[in-house]
Amino acid sequence: MLGWHISVYKQKDGGESPAAFATPEGTRLAVWQTGIGGxxxxxxxxxxxxxxxxxxxxxxxxxxxxxxxxxxxxxxSPPMARDNWLSGAGDLITNKWEGKTVVDGDAVTLCRPDEWLLVVAWDES
Incomplete structure (x- = not known):
């Protein structure tokens, strides 16, 4: 399957400044799967x-x-999000795989407009 597994997180330090590559993930705000242009x-x-x-x-x-x-x-609805995710015949699916798009509406509304967030995208090809 070609596409991306994308998550958006708050920063553990409150997001006063931009995240760095090594910034630890805080509360997850959203997770979804997309196609190749995700x-x-x-x-x-x-x-x-x-x-x-x-x-x-x-x-x-x-x-x-x-x-x-x-x-x-x-x-x-996140950009290009699949409501129900796709998996390939050779994929290993564990009980941690959510299989659907999730947006934590309460956590999203608590974000300050100037709060820097972290987006992590995994290649699923």
């Missing part, structure tokens, strides 16, 4: 100066951005 919206935010690409090779790729630029994108 990072296009993030790359557009980077081009517009609204997010920072922290690097990575897909195992994972990481980004950071203020909540004001991410929350409107994920609050109702």
């Amino acid at each position: 990072l296009d919206w993030l790359n557009e935010l980077v081009k517009a100066g609204k997010a920072v690409d922290l690097g990575g090779n897909g195992y994972p790729c990481k980004y950071t951005a203020p909540a004001q630029h991410l929350m409107s994108e994920i609050a109702d």
Whole structure:
């Protein structure tokens, strides 16, 4: 299956400044699976100066951005999100695999607009 497994997290330190690649993940705000173009919206935010690409090779790729630029994108339905995730015949599925898009609406509403968040995207190809 070609695509991405994307999660958005708060930073454990409160997100006063941009995350770094090694920043530990705090509370998870959202998780979803997309097809191959699933990072296009993030790359557009980077081009517009609204997010920072922290690097990575897909195992994972990481980004950071203020909540004001991410929350409107994920609050109702994250970009290109599959409601129910796909898996391949050779995939190992454990009990930790959620299999569906999840957005923690309460946690999302508690984010300050200027709070820097961490986006982690795993290549699923």
